[in-house]
Structure formats: C-alpha cells, structure tokens
Amino acid sequence: MGALRPIKPSKLLKILQEHYGYSARQGRGDHVVLFDQNGHHTVIQMAQKELRQQIISMILKQTNLKWEDIERYL
Secondary structure, three states: OOOOOOEOHHHHHHHHHHHHOOEEEEOOOOEEEEEOOOOOEEEEEOOOOOEOHHHHHHHHHHHOOOHHHHHOOO
C-alpha cells in the first residue's frame, strides 16, 4: 500500500463521484454528504485546504476503498 498523502477535499469528492458512483448532497455548513448506490454514506469537510491522513483513512474505511483505488486518479 502506498503511503497516504494529503489530498484536497474537492479532488477526493470528484474522484468518488466520477469513478465510484457516489452522489453528493450538501450537509451542514461546509460538509458534503456522499451516498453510494446502497445508501451507505460518508462525510467530507470541504473547508479544509487538505485532508489529513487520519481523515482520508476514515473515509477510505467507510467507502470500502483502498488508497491505491484513489491514487490511480490523482
């Protein structure tokens, strides 16, 4: 597994929507809620300049993806 590196929230949002079929809806404040076809969801805070490794790790766990799945589209 490649090392997790910081990523812009907008870039991660775009990857999840375009390549993995997630749909987004506005959450509270600067948060965006992403839903997959099965109704599972995860939340991304858009105000951050870059997402930290711990946040990325949590999002990957919630979406059942690996870093390599995201990294190929960077």
